[in-house]
Amino acid sequence: MSKIADAQILQAGKKANVLLVFPVVTFAIALLMHLVLPDAGDTLARPSAYPAFLAILILLYLLCVAVAFAVPKLLSFLSQRAPIFAAVFLVLALWDLATLKLRLVPLPFFPEPGRVLAVYLNDWEVLGTSLFHSLRLQFTGYFIGAAFGLVAGIGIGWSKKVGYWFTPLVKMLGPIPATAWIPVALTVFPTSFSASVFLVALAVWFPVTIMSSSGIAGVPNAYFDVARTLGADNRFLIFKVAIPAALPLIFIGLFMGLTTSFLALIVAEMLGVKAGLGWYISWAQSWAEYDKVYAVLIIISFVFSNLITILFKIRDRVLIWQKGVVKW
Amino acid sequence: MVETKQSQASKFGRIEVRGVSKIFADSSGGVIEALAPVTLDVAPGEFVSLVGPSGCGKSTLLRMISGLDAPSSGQLYLDGQEIQGPHYERGLMFQDPTLFPWLTVQRNIAVSLEARKLHKGQEEVREMIKLVGLEGFEQAFPFQLSGGMAQRAAMARALVNHPRVLLLDEPLGALDAFTRMQMQDELLRIWQERSTTMLFVTHDIDEAVYLSDRIVVMASRPGRIKEIVRVPMGRPRARNHPDFFRLRTKILEILNFLHDDPTGYQI
Numbered sequence: 001m002s003k004i005a006d007a008q009i010l011q012a013g014k015k016a017n018v019l020l021v022f023p024v025v026t027f028a029i030a031l032l033m034h035l036v037l038p039d040a041g042d043t044l045a046r047p048s049a050y051p052a053f054l055a056i057l058i059l060l061y062l063l064c065v066a067v068a069f070a071v072p073k074l075l076s077f078l079s080q081r082a083p084i085f086a087a088v089f090l091v092l093a094l095w096d097l098a099t100l101k102l103r104l105v106p107l108p109f110f111p112e113p114g115r116v117l118a119v120y121l122n123d124w125e126v127l128g129t130s131l132f133h134s135l136r137l138q139f140t141g142y143f144i145g146a147a148f149g150l151v152a153g154i155g156i157g158w159s160k161k162v163g164y165w166f167t168p169l170v171k172m173l174g175p176i177p178a179t180a181w182i183p184v185a186l187t188v189f190p191t192s193f194s195a196s197v198f199l200v201a202l203a204v205w206f207p208v209t210i211m212s213s214s215g216i217a218g219v220p221n222a223y224f225d226v227a228r229t230l231g232a233d234n235r236f237l238i239f240k241v242a243i244p245a246a247l248p249l250i251f252i253g254l255f256m257g258l259t260t261s262f263l264a265l266i267v268a269e270m271l272g273v274k275a276g277l278g279w280y281i282s283w284a285q286s287w288a289e290y291d292k293v294y295a296v297l298i299i300i301s302f303v304f305s306n307l308i309t310i311l312f313k314i315r316d317r318v319l320i321w322q323k324g325v326v327k328w
Numbered sequence: 329m330v331e332t333k334q335s336q337a338s339k340f341g342r343i344e345v346r347g348v349s350k351i352f353a354d355s356s357g358g359v360i361e362a363l364a365p366v367t368l369d370v371a372p373g374e375f376v377s378l379v380g381p382s383g384c385g386k387s388t389l390l391r392m393i394s395g396l397d398a399p400s401s402g403q404l405y406l407d408g409q410e411i412q413g414p415h416y417e418r419g420l421m422f423q424d425p426t427l428f429p430w431l432t433v434q435r436n437i438a439v440s441l442e443a444r445k446l447h448k449g450q451e452e453v454r455e456m457i458k459l460v461g462l463e464g465f466e467q468a469f470p471f472q473l474s475g476g477m478a479q480r481a482a483m484a485r486a487l488v489n490h491p492r493v494l495l496l497d498e499p500l501g502a503l504d505a506f507t508r509m510q511m512q513d514e515l516l517r518i519w520q521e522r523s524t525t526m527l528f529v530t531h532d533i534d535e536a537v538y539l540s541d542r543i544v545v546m547a548s549r550p551g552r553i554k555e556i557v558r559v560p561m562g563r564p565r566a567r568n569h570p571d572f573f574r575l576r577t578k579i580l581e582i583l584n585f586l587h588d589d590p591t592g593y594q595i
């Protein structure tokens with residue numbers, strides 16, 4: 001019995017180890033293809049950091065594998081993810097093939113991976129500043145918008161009077177896309193930064209308001225009844241009963257607000273502000289430097305995805321008492 | 329023996345209901361008399377059940393004693409003081425435990441200390457956890473509890489204030505039959521230990537006979553008190569005792585639920 005189990009574990013282990021080899025194979029394919037196949041005619045032969053980049057990726061991977069053999073938990077994680085890592089090299093290889101090697105799609109719109117990589121190496125200073133400006137704008141706008149949304153939502157959900165006067169306002173203003181306010185914002189606010197903060201905040205404000213007001217309004221009355229027989233005053237009912245009970249919906253609003261604020265941020269920067277990742281995209285486009293556009297798209301993807309991850313991590317911490325929540 | 333213990337220990341918890349009625353407006357603009365004027369006295373430390381069909385106003389009466397709803401007419405008193413609004417001296421339990429799902433068991437039980445801005449009482453909370461037998465589950469969240477455990481936690485939460493009255497609105501209604509009987513004994517044990525006045529709404533006549541000193545039998549349309557039945561049995565009560573059946577039969581008769589048995593069988 002235990003022998004069979006041992007054999008099964010051994011076999012599973014072997015299978016896992018085979019999986020671990022996959023990324024190395026696809027790495028070799030990507031590298032050999034890049035080095036051996038001739039470039040398409042229209043590309044200037046120039047030294048590229050792409051092979052070095054591939055090498056760094058695989059070395060990092062191998063380092064992880066080496067460490068993982070000492071940590072069994074990490075090993076199972078790695079072998080589970082190995083096919084995805086392998087696919088990354090494969091995607092890079094296909095991209096390289098379709099652009100640099102075969103030129104199936106035209107320049108300058110579709111640069112090869114080496115060119116996009118070169119943008120990071122040559123233009124990292126401007127990229128870094130742009131990222132800093134975008135993040136500063138994003139955080140300022142997001143926190144202001146979320147704060148206003150929470151106050152408005154809780155007020156509307158809690159008080160009939162506040163709800164009476166402010167619900168129509170939310171219904172009228174909310175559906176207007178924040179970006180439609182760009183012309184107005186740029187004239188009303190003294191600086192383009194404050195105008196953009198307003199736009200980002202506006203984009204966050206609406207979903208946070210809607211979700212927190214419906215969260216508060218949907219708190220079962222029995223919670224309030226019980227709390228009142230336990231000696232709770234109004235303040236306690238709002239802060240210790242209504243808000244905690246509404247948190248699951250409030251977090252959904254915060255998540256929706258985060259995604260809409262990304263949109264507002266990038267569009268505001270493309271149209272009005274002279275800094276940030278959005279500005280960098282439109283500036284690069286005006287010079288037909290599409291390699292830079294892709295470089296920024298990749299940054300945006302990484303940064304925004306991680307911001308969402310952070311929000312969900314906070315949510316999971318705060319809502320530990322809930323089961324069966326949305327996974328990210 | 330239990331009786332004397334009750335009468336000695338309880339000085340507080342007298343409920344007086346004086347001509348209390350409740351009228352609701354319905355959606356078509358008419359009025360519904362949920363409760364016709366009723367008068368009822370509950371002695372300190374007494375265990376009184378309210379039974380009756382849906383719509384007899386038993387929950388309505390309980391909510392008015394809790395202070396959550398105001399009566400349309402009449403007055404309610406606790407120990408001679410008129411009831412105006414909810415107060416932690418009148419604890420409340422529903423069929424749903426309504427524990428706050430974001431708080432652990434311990435913090436749920438301590439919630440009223442927090443609401444009353446008392447900065448001590450952790451000792452009291454521990455004592456309550458022991459009283460209801462939830463040791464080891466202090467840090468559990470409500471979703472991790474069974475129905476019976478959740479209801480125990482709710483009971484501890486209501487009792488932590490040492491209320492003079494505990495108002496129970498079908499607190500055992502959602503439990504399975506075995507947990508229910510077990511909880512009935514728990515409830516009696518706690519009642520005898522704390523000598524809190526208990527006002528207990530239930531659909532279950534056996535439960536009422538098993539638990540109560542007196543049973544208030546109510547009728548509907550309009551909600552009113554039909555008859556008050558004293559339960560002269562000592563405790564613990566045998567559920568198969570002839571007196572138990574007799575009382576049960578009597579209450580069924582009052583509620584017009586007893587049909588003639590074609591076999592002519594008599595208890």
